[in-house]
Amino acid sequence: MKTSIVCTENILARITYYKEKLKEITNDDSKKRRYNRILTRYDEGLRACERGVTSFEFEELVPPPGYPPLTDRSKLSKNVKLSNNDPKISLAKPSSGHPIRSKTEAIVELLTKRQDELKQAAKAAKQSGNIELAKTYIRSVLGMNQMIQAAEAGLPIDLTQLPRPPALTDSNPSRPILSGLKCDPPVKYAVAFNSLSGDQLFKTYSEILSEQEQLINNLINQHRRNGGANAHSILSKLSDLLSVNTCIKKLLSKYNQHVSNLTAYFEYANLPKCNLNAELADDILEVSNIHGIAYPLPSHYSNIDTYVEVEFSLNNANPPMKLSTNVVKSSSEPIYSQSVKEFRVNTKSHSYRRFVQNNRCLKATVYYNRGIFRSWGVLGITEIPLTGLVQSATVTHVGDLKEGRKVVGGRLQVQLRQRESLSGETVVYQQQPWLLLSAPKQINESPKLIEIENSKNNPVSSSSLSTPKQTDSPRSIRSENIRHSPVPSISSKQTNSPKPIRIEYAMNNPISSSSSSFVSTKATNSVSSSSSRVVIVRNIDNS
Secondary structure (H helix, E strand, C coil): CCCCECCHHHHHHHHHHHHHHHHHCCCCHHHHHHHHHHHHHHHHHHHHHHHCCCCCCHHHCCCCCCCCCCECHHHCCCCCCCCCCCHHHHHCCCCCCHHHHHHHHHHHHHHHHHHHHHHHHHHHHHHCCCHHHHHHHHHHHHHHHHHHHHHHCCCCCCHHHCCCCCCEECCCCCCCCEEEEEECCCHHHHHHHHHCCCHHHHHHHHHHHHHHHHHHHHHHHHHHHHCCCCHHHHHHHHHHHHHHHHHHHHHHHHCCCCHHHCEEEEEEEEEEEECECCCCCCCEEEEEEEEEECCCCCCCCCCCCEEEEEEECCCCCCCCEEEECCCECCCCCCECCCCCEEEECCCCCHHHHHHHHCCCEEEEEEEECCCCCCCCEEEEEEEEECHHHHCCCEEEEEEEEEECCEEEEEEEEEEEECCECCCCCCEEEEEEEEEEEECCCCCCCCCCEEECCCCCCCCCCCCEEECCCCCCCCEEEEECCCCCCCCCCCCCCCCCCCCCEEEEEECCCCCCCCCCCCCCHHHHHCCCCCCCCEEEEEECCCC
């Protein structure tokens, strides 16, 4: 079934293909691991398709040879019928028509929306007096005009060159961390929430809460180390959020045998993150966390030894600066653990600022060992843009490996760090889904006991009163005498046998009683009543 439609039969056919190929592999461990990862993703996609999860990215599933990529039609925009009266549109209409046009419209809408966001951010920066930041936003706005024109003409657009959205700044430090806006769970746990139950669901909740606790502790350590004008307020809010997370973990452990009774939902949390690396000096650009993703294997190679060389050419007058990582052997997905390297460059200089703002890039080259008595060969080259350093002090980029303009397969991840951003704020707020749990509402509550103690001047016996079930009608409870002894007169000095009384609870309703009643002030004072209830004590003889 070689179609691009997302359905159970189509996904099962692709899973069957990969399982058959996996059985044919005998000695290639790297290919086995790669196929197992692909099968794991397809299993998640199959569960998402069966349960109707729309947030799963089916387009990211690797198609087998000869199969088209999966396309989730629910995410495509609706086809718009063209009128025959518009000659320009009818002439530009391609043969495949509607899907291409809908994709073009979606890209144009995305670019226009991002341009409007940058315009508003430039206006806000100008009003706040940050002229440099406003200029940066205006440059990005003007640079997007050509991208929008190319998208409207149907030309391909490299969305990796799209300017980053303006970050949430610390313009309002009094904002709450939990926004109260519910959101969908992360894609990582979307399938699990719809399918798991019992111990597996308890384990998933515990894992998410532990990740949240670790994230809060990391943020607290960052703000304590870096400080700032609003550090005290931010630390107080993070401590409150940590207390809430701890209470939720205790609630989860209490309901460990009845996890399905808990109500789980996600809210957007505005997490304050430090946009500052205080441990770095102003003359350091750090390159770290370099690792490869699914490197392509050259012909006649079962595994390869690789290393990465990063080149930084600030100006043409001086030779480019180069850094090299350690060699990782026999791996198509290497992690260069000793890859924390530093370029010595003044990040405050005008030349560096122009280099970053003009969308210049670092060049990263992946080399592989071609064998004894042969030089190292080039596996692929990728470029690392620096435009993100304008607003952020830490940028992580994942780029495709290319040979010229041709994509050869595989990707390379590189993280860049400097002391502070060129024009951004020191604290930025990032929205993230946050797990919250609430206990079920107990309908049948256990009866609450109220004691009316005997006093010296008021011979009312101690008796237990049970709170009635909450209804809209007046509430009344009759307190019977324990000994059922004869009732003496209230004015009598005998206190051996207490007098039975009736206690009535009323909720916003008058008690209709035309007969004469006697209200004992001392008795009513001995009963602790809430603000929403009226407690009236009457003699049984007069009621």
